Amino acid sequence: MADLRTEEFVVNMGPQHPSTHGVCRLVLTMDGEKVVKIEPVIGYLHRAIEKVCENRTYMQCIPILDRFEYVTSMSCNYVFSLATERIAEMEVPERAEYLRVIMLELNRIASHLLFYGVTAMDIGALTPFLYGLRERELIIDLFEMTCGQRLTYNYIRIGGVSRDIPKEFEPKCREAIKIISEKMADYEGLLNENPIWLKRTKGVAVLPKELAIAYGVSGPVLRASGVQYDLRKNDPYCIYDRFDFDIPVGQNGDCFDRYMLRLNEIRESIKIITQALDGLPEGDIKNKKSRMTYKAPAGETYTRIENSRGEMGIYLISDGGKKPLRVKAKGASFNHIQVLPHFGTNMFIADLVANFATLDVIMPEVDR
Amino acid sequence: MTRQELASYIVEKYGDLMKPLESGKYDPLFVVEVDKLVDIAQKLKDDENLKFDYFCNLCGVDTNENFEAVYNVASITKNLRLDFKVILPYDKAEVESLQSVWPAIGWYEREMWELYGINVKNHGNLTRFLLPDDWDQGFPMRKNWDAPDFKRMPEK
Amino acid sequence: MGLIKKVPVYTEKIPGGAFVLTSLETVLNQGRAKSLWYLLFGTACCAIELMCTGASRYDFDRLGMIFRATPRQSDLILVAGTITKKMAPRLRRLYDQMSEPRYVIAMGGCTINGGPFYYDSYAVEKGIDHIIPVDIYIPGCPPRPESLMEGCIHLQEKIKKQKLLDWQEK
Ligand code: SF4
Numbered sequence A: 001m002a003d004l005r006t007e008e009f010v011v012n013m014g015p016q017h018p019s020t021h022g023v024c025r026l027v028l029t030m031d032g033e034k035v036v037k038i039e040p041v042i043g044y045l046h047r048a049i050e051k052v053c054e055n056r057t058y059m060q061c062i063p064i065l066d067r068f069e070y071v072t073s074m075s076c077n078y079v080f081s082l083a084t085e086r087i088a089e090m091e092v093p094e095r096a097e098y099l100r101v102i103m104l105e106l107n108r109i110a111s112h113l114l115f116y117g118v119t120a121m122d123i124g125a126l127t128p129f130l131y132g133l134r135e136r137e138l139i140i141d142l143f144e145m146t147c148g149q150r151l152t153y154n155y156i157r158i159g160g161v162s163r164d165i166p167k168e169f170e171p172k173c174r175e176a177i178k179i180i181s182e183k184m185a186d187y188e189g190l191l192n193e194n195p196i197w198l199k200r201t202k203g204v205a206v207l208p209k210e211l212a213i214a215y216g217v218s219g220p221v222l223r224a225s226g227v228q229y230d231l232r233k234n235d236p237y238c239i240y241d242r243f244d245f246d247i248p249v250g251q252n253g254d255c256f257d258r259y260m261l262r263l264n265e266i267r268e269s270i271k272i273i274t275q276a277l278d279g280l281p282e283g284d285i286k287n288k289k290s291r292m293t294y295k296a297p298a299g300e301t302y303t304r305i306e307n308s309r310g311e312m313g314i315y316l317i318s319d320g321g322k323k324p325l326r327v328k329a330k331g332a333s334f335n336h337i338q339v340l341p342h343f344g345t346n347m348f349i350a351d352l353v354a355n356f357a358t359l360d361v362i363m364p365e366v367d368r
Numbered sequence B: 001m002t003r004q005e006l007a008s009y010i011v012e013k014y015g016d017l018m019k020p021l022e023s024g025k026y027d028p029l030f031v032v033e034v035d036k037l038v039d040i041a042q043k044l045k046d047d048e049n050l051k052f053d054y055f056c057n058l059c060g061v062d063t064n065e066n067f068e069a070v071y072n073v074a075s076i077t078k079n080l081r082l083d084f085k086v087i088l089p090y091d092k093a094e095v096e097s098l099q100s101v102w103p104a105i106g107w108y109e110r111e112m113w114e115l116y117g118i119n120v121k122n123h124g125n126l127t128r129f130l131l132p133d134d135w136d137q138g139f140p141m142r143k144n145w146d147a148p149d150f151k152r153m154p155e156k
Numbered sequence C: 001m002g003l004i005k006k007v008p009v010y011t012e013k014i015p016g017g018a019f020v021l022t023s024l025e026t027v028l029n030q031g032r033a034k035s036l037w038y039l040l041f042g043t044a045c046c047a048i049e050l051m052c053t054g055a056s057r058y059d060f061d062r063l064g065m066i067f068r069a070t071p072r073q074s075d076l077i078l079v080a081g082t083i084t085k086k087m088a089p090r091l092r093r094l095y096d097q098m099s100e101p102r103y104v105i106a107m108g109g110c111t112i113n114g115g116p117f118y119y120d121s122y123a124v125e126k127g128i129d130h131i132i133p134v135d136i137y138i139p140g141c142p143p144r145p146e147s148l149m150e151g152c153i154h155l156q157e158k159i160k161k162q163k164l165l166d167w168q169e170k
Helices: A049-054 A058-066 A070-088 A094-123 A127-147 A169-191 A195-201 A209-214 A219-224 A255-279 A332-343 A349-359 A363-367 B003-014 B034-046 B105-116 C002-013 C024-034 C045-054 C088-097 C109-113 C145-160 C164-169
Strands: A009-013 A025-031 A034-041 A299-307 A310-318 A326-330 B018-020 B029-032 B054-062 B067-075 B080-088 B094-096 B119-121 C037-042 C066-068 C076-080 C103-107 C136-138
Touching (some): A058 A326, A070 A299, A094 A195, A094 A299, A195 A349, A219 A310, A219 A332, A299 B054, A299 B067, A310 A332, A310 B054, A332 A349, B105 B119, C024 C164, C037 C045, C103 C109, C103 C145, C136 C145
Parallel strands (some): B029 B080, C103 C136
Antiparallel strands (some): A025 A034
């Protein structure tokens, strides 16, 4: 067997492949079942969001940026509004800030539940998909009740939020997070002791700390590698510094840690939402200056927030005109795909699928 | 270090290389010379008090007068954030690659090259990746770019 | 459901109930309409709604719709999401790989005419009907699961009305 000669061959994975979460194409050089080289090919979802934003007014940018990262549209709304508010030095009413935190965290939970279902499905377990998306619907109901949309919310606006929450929101929200926190045991019970799941994720695709920092990896993937860096604590925005919550950190940086860390983040988000609901003050929900024809004064800033995938940033340049001069959107997945060839090789192709799934890459963030 | 302290520290230590800009709102923004770029980036990364080890974002800009490339960096160890930019005239749009300092910048530079036509020296892998393979309509993010099916919003 | 309800009427008339007389067309069309396996072709935001439709609350399977990952096993291509100019040739190729009879549902504004990217995006294909023939259009950005299901029911009706010769000539 020792002198058995093997030959490398090329496998094309994607752009239409169920486990690439959209339209990513990976050109894999294989040696038998082992991946030797990965070459990501992106751009199949390049929709020119940045160019479109340069051609719209500030308020019109928000619904377009919804489509920049549709799983957590609230963060996209928020990061653009925050950038504009920082340039204009605009005040946001207290109640609006609380509502924003509630929505952002609910959206984070929804995104992590989707991650839970889809990752398990990629690795071969169908039940978690049904479980995860069942509870996600509860959160979607809350969003629908507030802004009428299920996916692209267009809710957080420059200087506040678009409308107040209805009366039923608060009890419904408390009920939903109670159900979710009870179901957490189910989620973990389904997978955490399952030998197949452990074999497929434990010790698979370890991302070393140094590599992660060098390639600008952020969010849960970075924290799973043992770096405690969460922008909600390290570069506080909104009113996150008023709440008491922890940042879960992993140790090994393997697939299992990345998965576990996201489940733990759901728990922390629930803590934040409970505190925010308790402290929700009465008052305005919008700054008086916030109108449909709002124009920001001249200035430029890079604004970044922590969304469910990592650092989401907007570089906004305003020249004082009706339209922004430049809107550059940065998504965490861009870096996550970029780092993939550097640590995803020398493993089985099935492990590559697990690796790709736990990176939680979403393509519009990469291609924009 | 707070934002003001960071800004004054940089002015004090690298004042001859980096000039502060008023237009930067929230985080400090500096402008640097194109030919000193790699040098400054390396210094920012190695400085004991700054340690900018984390690369956030690179953004190409067309301001209607010239090109700009804006670098947004952060420091995980010291918890800092900084922006700096280079100004590039239209007829000499060229920067040096910073991959030796921050490997993460590779794809961002590729993107800037592809959409703005700003050349990146010593990059090693400047190939098309966002636009279709048979794209032949120039650099779409430039302000004067136009196409038959592209409708500009009226200014009024 | 239509066929099953009609079956007892016929079987009562035939002693033993072993034979049913009906046209070949009905049998084929019923079979096709009630087991539409769709190719999972989610590219953008609409794909998330497609996933929700397939999951617990909306339960797509009850329409007989199951997702397939390969075009060779699917009857229907559900285009959910933006099709860019770079993606367009791939969509065409996937469509060509499907076997006849094949159907297309265009889900969401993007697939109908480019949706929010109609005026000023240089990279988006303005409607997939430039590339492949579409049977049903479902507007919305994204369409709700209910409207997606209604679209599928409309497609089933359309299939049931088909004549045998129609698809032969196609
Ligand atoms: S129609 Fe709207 S929701 Fe659907 S893919 Fe297009 S932009 Fe996204």
